[in-house]
Amino acid sequence: MSFGGIEAGGTHWNCAIGDGTEVEHLETFPTTTPAETIGRAVEFFAAVPDLEALGVGLFGPVEVSPDSPRWGTITTTPKPGWRDVDVVGPLAEALGVPIALDTDVNAAAIGEWRHGAARGLDTFVYVTVGTGIGGGVFAGGRPVHGLLHPEIGHMLIPHDRARDPFEGCCPYHGDCLEGLASGPAMRARWGRPAEEIDDPAAWELEAEHLAHGLANVVLVLAAERIVLGGGVGRAPGLIERVRARLPEALAGYVDVPRLKDIDTYLVPPSLNERSGVIGALTLARIATSR
Amino acid sequence: MSFGGIEAGGTHWNCAIGDGTEVEHLETFPTTTPAETIGRAVEFFAAVPDLEALGVGLFGPVEVSPDSPRWGTITTTPKPGWRDVDVVGPLAEALGVPIALDTDVNAAAIGEWRHGAARGLDTFVYVTVGTGIGGGVFAGGRPVHGLLHPEIGHMLIPHDRARDPFEGCCPYHGDCLEGLASGPAMRARWGRPAEEIDDPAAWELEAEHLAHGLANVVLVLAAERIVLGGGVGRAPGLIERVRARLPEALAGYVDVPRLKDIDTYLVPPSLNERSGVIGALTLARIATSR
Numbered sequence: 001m002s003f004g005g006i007e008a009g010g011t012h013w014n015c016a017i018g019d020g021t022e023v024e025h026l027e028t029f030p031t032t033t034p035a036e037t038i039g040r041a042v043e044f045f046a047a048v049p050d051l052e053a054l055g056v057g058l059f060g061p062v063e064v065s066p067d068s069p070r071w072g073t074i075t076t077t078p079k080p081g082w083r084d085v086d087v088v089g090p091l092a093e094a095l096g097v098p099i100a101l102d103t104d105v106n107a108a109a110i111g112e113w114r115h116g117a118a119r120g121l122d123t124f125v126y127v128t129v130g131t132g133i134g135g136g137v138f139a140g141g142r143p144v145h146g147l148l149h150p151e152i153g154h155m156l157i158p159h160d161r162a163r164d165p166f167e168g169c170c171p172y173h174g175d176c177l178e179g180l181a182s183g184p185a186m187r188a189r190w191g192r193p194a195e196e197i198d199d200p201a202a203w204e205l206e207a208e209h210l211a212h213g214l215a216n217v218v219l220v221l222a223a224e225r226i227v228l229g230g231g232v233g234r235a236p237g238l239i240e241r242v243r244a245r246l247p248e249a250l251a252g253y254v255d256v257p258r259l260k261d262i263d264t265y266l267v268p269p270s271l272n273e274r275s276g277v278i279g280a281l282t283l284a285r286i287a288t289s290r
Numbered sequence: 291m292s293f294g295g296i297e298a299g300g301t302h303w304n305c306a307i308g309d310g311t312e313v314e315h316l317e318t319f320p321t322t323t324p325a326e327t328i329g330r331a332v333e334f335f336a337a338v339p340d341l342e343a344l345g346v347g348l349f350g351p352v353e354v355s356p357d358s359p360r361w362g363t364i365t366t367t368p369k370p371g372w373r374d375v376d377v378v379g380p381l382a383e384a385l386g387v388p389i390a391l392d393t394d395v396n397a398a399a400i401g402e403w404r405h406g407a408a409r410g411l412d413t414f415v416y417v418t419v420g421t422g423i424g425g426g427v428f429a430g431g432r433p434v435h436g437l438l439h440p441e442i443g444h445m446l447i448p449h450d451r452a453r454d455p456f457e458g459c460c461p462y463h464g465d466c467l468e469g470l471a472s473g474p475a476m477r478a479r480w481g482r483p484a485e486e487i488d489d490p491a492a493w494e495l496e497a498e499h500l501a502h503g504l505a506n507v508v509l510v511l512a513a514e515r516i517v518l519g520g521g522v523g524r525a526p527g528l529i530e531r532v533r534a535r536l537p538e539a540l541a542g543y544v545d546v547p548r549l550k551d552i553d554t555y556l557v558p559p560s561l562n563e564r565s566g567v568i569g570a571l572t573l574a575r576i577a578t579s580r
Contacts, residue, residue, distance in 0.1 A: 061543075061544070061545065075545050076542070076543060076544075076545040122435075122436065123434060123435070123436030123437070135510075137510070137511070137512075139429035139430060139434050139436065140429060140430040140432050140434070142430050144413060144429050144430070144511065144512060145412075145413070145512065146412065146413030146429065146511060146512030146513055146514055147413070147508065147512040147513060147514050147544065147546055147548055147549060148512055148544060148546050149512055150509065150510055150511060150512045151509045151512075151543065151544060152509060152510050154509050154543055155505075155506045155509045155510060156447055156448050156502050156505055156506055156539065157446055157447070157448065158446050158447065158448055158449060158465075159448060172541040172542065172543040173541050173543065175448075212446050215445075215446055216445045216446055216506055216510065217510060218437065219440065219441045219442060219444050219445045220425075220427070220440055220442050220445060220506060220507060220510040220511060221427070221434065221436060221440060221510060221511065222427075222434060222435065222436030222437040222438055222439055222440045222441075223436055223437060224436055224437050249446065251462045251463050252366070252462065253351075253366060253441065253444055253462040253463065254351070254366075254437065254438060254441060255351065255365050255366040256437055256438050258437060259437060
């Protein structure tokens, strides 16, 4: 009996087969057109004879409410070609197995909650900083969906234009958190991709913006832990800089021991790049046990 | 069989006796010293012969985790005389009944969720704007506690000092949401109390700051509804201004019908000034049914 999981991100898809915990077989391909990308996933899973269920962690915004007629459809994404695309429908039709769906970041949060750095916590956030900034949010030991799902990357934060005149690059909000601190924001501000930036001042500014956003996560959600992942989020030295700046941003207001132990409060994902795909496998297993 | 409820706020305490839904008897007195204030509450409830349980909605930050040895103790409040004060201990000792505790804003949220404007919602926020700014947060149909409890009033928001040179009045963060938009912030910025301010520009600025904060509530928590209460929050005309500005702040990114119907998305409390005390009575009833 096999489960399938897709971490269906905006830049690449990871497709995995496994027992819900261990990844037995993994294939990664870039997110191109919807038809081609979904087609490759169908091809990968159609070859599994005993596929029981599929878990999908999909980039968003995406309709994740099972009550909605648009369940499984990507909505207002700025990604060309993907707006209003039904992703789950074609997968279900081609594969004929039950599908469990959540956002890509909630899937990563589920992975870290079940098997990783947030094991068993009641309330926490998995934040990914890369092409965009997203967050999987848990409260009461369950992923939060609410109105649609959280979109923490777009939160509005202080922006001192005297020190950081960069306008921000979010097509919706300009200088929201994602507009100021995503990978594309770093590239636009400094003229080269994040992985080629070694100026400490650039990383200090990045840490400052992230610390403001994470302070709001502490204040709005009272997260017991924050897991910081993603291509930029896991850049060497960044988490240490954010750990130094987050308590400054909170200025001692939230006075609890857990937050003072900042090295265990703000942590990297312990499943590394597999949080999302392991979370997707977990979703598939949960789907069949209902 | 009677239940007792205290909305123990930073400016006044409302003590009520009732059956958990209706308030049968209500007494309000100012929050003075801990000994005097707690003493008046004890006196009020000691006169109830069949008191079954007491629900307390307490101003914070307050330790609400039943596992903590400091359960029921106020922590880092800037309110003189109240820091590190155990409120629940003396009440329990004097009255000898089970006590259920939450924050004052969670109590108000519980009241609105059980009997008011947020009835039966899964994920919503009750925001009060008055002496301070606070929020009771529900996710998954339950109040969120997490690390301690949410402190949404202290979230960091954009502040354009060219248009609003006021530095903010939060002793911890300066120009956090509370520092820019609480009642004391309005008084400090305009030189008179909020209820005497009739300049539309002042209220537009107030609405703008609040809309930034509430946009972050939408983005971080995906709240299905926001209830806006408190002395300043319920000022005539303010909610209409915030309703106009919140969609601007979100810039169309969260594209769901529920949010487009802004008059039912952002609403006043339907229990008016009794949300907190009715929530406290509800807490007492829940405590005895466990």
